[in-house]
Amino acid sequence: QSVLTQPPSVSGAPGQRVTISCTGSSSNIGAGYGVHWYQQLPGTAPKLLIYGNSNRPSGVPDRFSGSKSGTSASLAISGLQAEDEADYYCQSYDSSLIASVFGTGTKVTVL
């Protein structure tokens, strides 16, 4: 059972901006632990997309951005492209569980 909640799906037309929320609690995101985001293209392993709430690894387009506030975090994709169709997961650490935790996952569809 995931302790980080994401919307099951979001969609947008090419060029539009979409956002994905990740809601946690005082034992994970709200405790100050960083939030990281992963992109999973169909049939492939997840790939690190955003680390430390808002930082992009080398090679990740600046269309992807992350933010965090309180017990929640968000991933924004601007200038949506067909290649962005994938599942997206947030991840953090939970001090009550003494475990890394993932979000429930969000499927992004480009209309």
Next chain:
Amino acid sequence: QVQLVESGGGVVQPGRSLRLSCTASGFSISPYALHWVRQAPGKGLEWVAIISYDGSQKYYADSVKGRFTISRDNSQNTLNLQMNSLRAEDTAVYHCVRERRVVAGDAFDIWGQGTMVTVSS
């Protein structure tokens, strides 16, 4: 090329055991904590276990505690997962993952492609 390659998956009956391995190439695993993360068919990601860089600390998800054991051999650049008393709900792709210390936490920066474990009679 920095990569992680898992092996050892397959079909196993409930209650039996299986041992997964993960071999790193292109880097030494010695400085890094390593994890196993699994994904059941059509489902989301589930963290399974972590082992510290030197093997001295290990933590498990409640769903596998007491049944799974994570270990590593830094001299062989390998990570292992011994899975005992397997259940149908353990059916998943198991990924070996490298943890990297980053600003505001530890992120999973390198993922293996995964090995499929199917628990079925």
